[in-house]
Amino acid sequence: MKLIIFDFDGTLADTRQLIVETMQETIQALGLTSCTDEQCASMIGLPLKQAFTDLIPMTNEMGDKCVDTYRRIFFANNAAYSIPTFPHVIETLQELSSKGYTMTLASSRIRKSLVDFVHSMHLEDTFTYILGADDVTHAKPHPEPVLRTLEAFGSFPEEALMVGDMKYDIEMGRRAGTHTCGVTYGHGSPPALKEAGADYLLDDLKEIRTLL
Numbered sequence: 001m002k003l004i005i006f007d008f009d010g011t012l013a014d015t016r017q018l019i020v021e022t023m024q025e026t027i028q029a030l031g032l033t034s035c036t037d038e039q040c041a042s043m044i045g046l047p048l049k050q051a052f053t054d055l056i057p058m059t060n061e062m063g064d065k066c067v068d069t070y071r072r073i074f075f076a077n078n079a080a081y082s083i084p085t086f087p088h089v090i091e092t093l094q095e096l097s098s099k100g101y102t103m104t105l106a107s108s109r110i111r112k113s114l115v116d117f118v119h120s121m122h123l124e125d126t127f128t129y130i131l132g133a134d135d136v137t138h139a140k141p142h143p144e145p146v147l148r149t150l151e152a153f154g155s156f157p158e159e160a161l162m163v164g165d166m167k168y169d170i171e172m173g174r175r176a177g178t179h180t181c182g183v184t185y186g187h188g189s190p191p192a193l194k195e196a197g198a199d200y201l202l203d204d205l206k207e208i209r210t211l212l
Contacts, residue, residue: 002102004104005105005106005146005160007105007163009107010187011163013083020041023040024040026069026073030069041187045165052067083120088205111130111134129152142175143176165184179211180196
């Protein structure tokens with residue numbers, strides 16, 4: 001495997017607190033039915049609008065309002081946070097890059113936000129291809145982001161590994177025919193990742209070396 005496709009939130013960056021707090025503030029601002037932090041966290045990985053419409057019964061129009069409100073609050077909240085990467089992420093990515101692996105991102109985050117995070121973490125030279133939710137017609141768990149990535153590099157599915165922390169990442173990779181790897185330290189749970197069909201589970205990203 002020479003092509004590695006990474007999810008971002010919960011796989012490389014620990015954005016749970018930022019996302020959950022922003023979702024809760026959005027729900028409160030719009031007077032929607034209250035939800036627990038765990039319920040909000042379970043939606044991480046889905047396209048933003050779907051995260052809200054799956055979480056709380058609402059009209060399509062309210063779903064759009066949730067997106068607009070979330071993004072307004074998010075950019076305000078983001079200025080107050082220093083988003084950490086998970087242990088061993090930076091050094092592992094640098095090592096893989098030095099060994100010639102092609103690394104890309106496929107995220108449900110919009111492209112601008114994703115690129116901003118990548119630059120703030122000084123990883124812009126590490127990832128050679130970035131796909132945000134607004135770059136595709138069908139976001140995860142649809143296979144389009146992975147299929148687009150494979151096409152961009154002329155790669156076969158069996159040459160690629162999809163790495164993510166949620167079942168949606170695993171489902172996306174499996175539907176595209178790639179190998180799949182779930183990380184257990186993010187937003188998902190090992191049982192959910194196994195049930196989704198993950199070929200491998202890692203408790204620390206540095207363990208990815210044993211798969212390649």
